Amino acid sequence: MISSNKRIVILGAGYAGIFLATNIARYINEKAGEVILVDRNHYHQLLQEIHLVAAGFRTANEVKIPILTLIDGMNIKFIQSTIKQIRPEKNIVVLESIEIKYDILIICLGASTKYFKIRGAEENSLPLRSISDASMIYDRVSALIKSDNKQNIVIVGGGATGVSLAGALSDFIKDSKKIDSLSITIIEALPTILSGWNERLIKKVNEVLHRKGIRIMTSSPVTKVENCGSSIYLSNDAASKIQSSLTIWTAGVKGYDIPIDPEVEKTKDGKIIVNEFCQIDRHPNIFSIGDIAAVKDENGKLYPPLAQIAIREAKYLSKLIPKHFIDGIDVRAMPNEKFEYNIKVQLISLGNDDYIGVFNHYVISGNLAKLVEEFARSTYIKSIKSGSGGRDIIDTSLYEDNIFAQIVSGITFARFTFMQWLEKKI
Ligand SMILES: Cc1cc2nc3c(=O)[nH]c(=O)nc-3n(C[C@H](O)[C@H](O)[C@H](O)COP(=O)(O)OP(=O)(O)OC[C@H]3O[C@@H](n4cnc5c(N)ncnc54)[C@H](O)[C@@H]3O)c2cc1C
Numbered sequence: 447m448i449s450s451n452k453r454i455v456i457l458g459a460g461y462a463g464i465f466l467a468t469n470i471a472r473y474i475n476e477k478a479g480e481v482i483l484v485d486r487n488h489y490h491q492l493l494q495e496i497h498l499v500a501a502g503f504r505t506a507n508e509v510k511i512p513i514l515t516l517i518d519g520m521n522i523k524f525i526q527s528t529i530k531q532i533r534p535e536k537n538i539v540v541l542e543s544i545e546i547k548y549d550i551l552i553i554c555l556g557a558s559t560k561y562f563k564i565r566g567a568e569e570n571s572l573p574l575r576s577i578s579d580a581s582m583i584y585d586r587v588s589a590l591i592k593s594d595n596k597q598n599i600v601i602v603g604g605g606a607t608g609v610s611l612a613g614a615l616s617d618f619i620k621d622s623k624k625i626d627s628l629s630i631t632i633i634e635a636l637p638t639i640l641s642g643w644n645e646r647l648i649k650k651v652n653e654v655l656h657r658k659g660i661r662i663m664t665s666s667p668v669t670k671v672e673n674c675g676s677s678i679y680l681s682n683d684a685a686s687k688i689q690s691s692l693t694i695w696t697a698g699v700k701g702y703d704i705p706i707d708p709e710v711e712k713t714k715d716g717k718i719i720v721n722e723f724c725q726i727d728r729h730p731n732i733f734s735i736g737d738i739a740a741v742k743d744e745n746g747k748l749y750p751p752l753a754q755i756a757i758r759e760a761k762y763l764s765k766l767i768p769k770h771f772i773d774g775i776d777v778r779a780m781p782n783e784k785f786e787y788n789i790k791v792q793l794i795s796l797g798n799d800d801y802i803g804v805f806n807h808y809v810i811s812g813n814l815a816k817l818v819e820e821f822a823r824s825t826y827i828k829s830i831k832s833g834s835g836g837r838d839i840i841d842t843s844l845y846e847d848n849i850f851a852q853i854v855s856g857i858t859f860a861r862f863t864f865m866q867w868l869e870k871k872i
Pocket of ligand 1: 459460486495529530556575610704751754
């Protein structure tokens, strides 16, 4: 039963924000509240694919989806503006030219690059966190490809972003027939690339990267970057210097730094600390999800900064918020309502149309991995569009965890595979 109209304000239209807005709008339609979505861009960026823009396999426009087309016909008001400040005690968000009041606020502003205070790292390297970063890398790599000198591209950070970028750039260089003069090195501080991922997947990824001619240096923390990124030091000793023609920094992310006054509790990586309901304890009408939020699993470990986690958290809040604030139930007294999610599929892009994954404990690659990726992408976009009104239960069920949803998803995947096969035959 509706108690009063609520204004729900969602900050950020990335994976967490757009999925939450379109899915929550279904309940708010019925219960006559208002959903406002704010982002500095007029488009939703498919951040997981920007390394393909950096390597010229996608154009910038191919990884942008206009927000208005995703929310068409839904009870969502979109405001394109940069968010300047949040004032929790007054329930106000300050935008560039206006202030908006909220009853419920969800902060989904993503992450930015973390440089670990390493000397020269920020000034002398390129980051990869946006489509414009990706276009900048593309321009720089294209210029290196045109040069006749021997060149080395160094990617600092062997997490998913660095590994995916290395794989894509290697295909770019191979296609331009510069494989002998242009090399790629990944430098990783930890003993392995893709730390925290499935071990069998890591082994397979290492094999593929070696086959692509990519040099991988693990247990090699960078201490200093100098000379426009051409000198990378692994210790204070000059002998540890690595020469680079282009240095790309993908070594870490921290929560997007949005001023909140008075400040809320954050981790040392600037992530907003939330409870098991993705809610800020001191401000029960403020939630945070996605890369900017520090959400802990049942063992007290933080969920990793992944789109699949951001989407699950959004799906979770789209059900929790209406219960909590519109039906007036205090979810904090309901332990069964906590956010929980087990990662069942891991998939990593290793070049143009090249994927490796782990699916139900099986390592997959080649056409099957590519098909799973295409399925996940198409389902993701469909389930944003169908969020309001829940017209397409089949598409949204991929993001549920129950057994019914898993069966439905299995059938949908089979249908998708058949349609793809049919398209190729015709
Ligand atoms: C190259 C690359 C490859 C990746 N591969 C994978 C992968 O294979 N699998 C996976 O699960 N994850 C992957 N990720 C991680 C994934 O993209 C992130 O986890 C995901 O984008 C987080 O979603 P989010 O909604 O929290 O943030 P984002 O998607 O970053 O969205 C944040 C939104 O906030 C907006 N915003 C930020 N600040 C402001 C402001 N001040 N004012 C207004 N708007 C603002 C931004 O414009 C953006 O739209 C990859 C990331 C990269 C960079």
